[in-house]
Amino acid sequence: MSEKLAPGKRHAFMHNGQKVFEWDQTLEEVNMYIELPKGVPTKLFRCTIQAGHMEHNLAHPVKTDSSFWTIEDGEMHITLQKREKGKTWSSPIQGQGLLDPYAADQEQKRLMLQRFQENPGFDFSQAQFSGTCPDPRTFMGGIRSD
Template sequence: MSVHFDERSGTVRCKTPWGEWYQTMEEVFIEVQVPLGTSAKEIKCSLGSKDIALSVKGEDILKGKLYDSTVSDEGTWTLEDKKQVCIVLRKSNREAGNCWPSLLKGQYNADPLLKDEMQKKLTLERFQREHPGFDFSGADISGNYAGGGPDFSNLGK
C-alpha cells in the first residue's frame, strides 16, 4: 500500500471564517463547518469550472469566481457527520507551480508566509512524484520559493 503524499507530509491549511481550504498539485480541498445536525437536503452546492456556490439552509456560505479553473464534472461535495461539508475540486492546470494564492478571486487569500509554505509543499510533492523511491519525509526546502526556487542541497544527508 502506498502512502499518499498528504499523509506523509501534511497539508498547509488556509483558515477562513467558515472553515479552511488547502491544496495539492492536482486538487483543492474545502472544508466548511455547518450547524450540527445539518442534512444533505439543506445543502445546495454548485461546482462550475470557474465558480462555486454553497448555501446551507438558504444562507450563502461561499460564492464567487474560483482563483483558477477546475474540471467541473470531477468536483464533488459530501456532508460528513452532519457538521462539515467537504468539497474536492480537480485543478485544470496540475503543474506544481500552479499554487493558488487564494480560493476565490480576491477572497480567502493565503497570507504571504502561508502562500510560501503552500508553494513549498507543492514543489516537494512534485519532487516526490519524480523520485518515488526517495524518502522526502524529513525534507525541508530552504529559502523563499518566490525568490528563485528551492534549495534541495540538504536532501539525502
Template sequence: MSVHFEERSGVVPCKTPWGSWYQTMEEVSIEVNVPPGTSAKEVKCELGSRRVELVVRGQQVFKGKLFGTTVEDEATWTLEDKCLIRIVLMKANREAGNCWGSLLDGQYSADPWVQDQMQRKLTLERFQRENPGFDFSGAEISGNFAGGGPDFSNLQR
C-alpha cells in the same frame, strides 16, 4: 498500497471564517463547518469549472469566481457527520507552479506565510512524483521554489 504524498506530509490549510481550504498539485479541498444536525436537503452546492456557490440553511456561505480553473464533472461535495461539508475540486492545471493564492478571486486569500508554505508543499510533491523511490514527505527546502521550484529536467542522469 502506498500512501499519497499529502497524507504522509499533512496539508497547509488556509483558515477562513467558515472553515479552511487547502491544495495539492491535483486538488483544491474546502472544509466548511456547518451547524450540527445539518441535513443534505439543507445544502445547496453549485460547482462549475470557474465558479462555486455554497448555501446552507438558506444562508450563503460563499459564492464567486474560483482563483483557477477546475474540471467541472470531477467536482464533488459531501456532508460528513452532519457538521462538515467537504468540497473537492480537481484542478485543470496540475503543475506544481499552479499554486492558488486564494480560493476565490479576491476572497479567502492565503497570507504570505501560508502561501509560501503551500508553494513549498507543492514543490515537494512535484519532487516526489519525479523521484518515486524517494520519500520527500518530511523534507525541508529553501531557495527558489516559487513557480514549482527548480527545473532539473535538463540534467543528465
C-alpha cells in the same frame, strides 16, 4: 515521506471574527470545508461547481467532471480538481481568504517538493527550495522517462 508532503493544516478564512471556511490543497486538488449550521436538515444544502465558479468566482479553473461535494458530520466537504496540476492556489475563492506571504511561500515549497517526488529515482526529501515552482520537465534538463 507522503505525510510530510500532505497538507499540514487547514487554512481558515475568517470574516468579522467568524470562520467562513477552511481549506487545504495538494498538487491535484483543493479541498474546502464548511461547517453547516446546526439544526438545519442537510437535504437543504447543495453546491453547484462550474469550471471557474461556485457561488463565487474560483481563484483558478477546475475540472468539473472530477470535482464533487459531500456532507459528513455537519461539514460540507468540497473537492475541486485543479485544471492545472501543481499550480499553487493562494485561496480557493477569488479575493477571499488569501494566504499571507509567509504561508503562501510555505505552501509553494510544500507543493514543489511534492511535485519533485513524482520523479522516481531522485531523492528530494532533504532539498531546500526558494522561489517559484519550475516545471520539472524543464528543470530536469529535458530528461524524458518514456
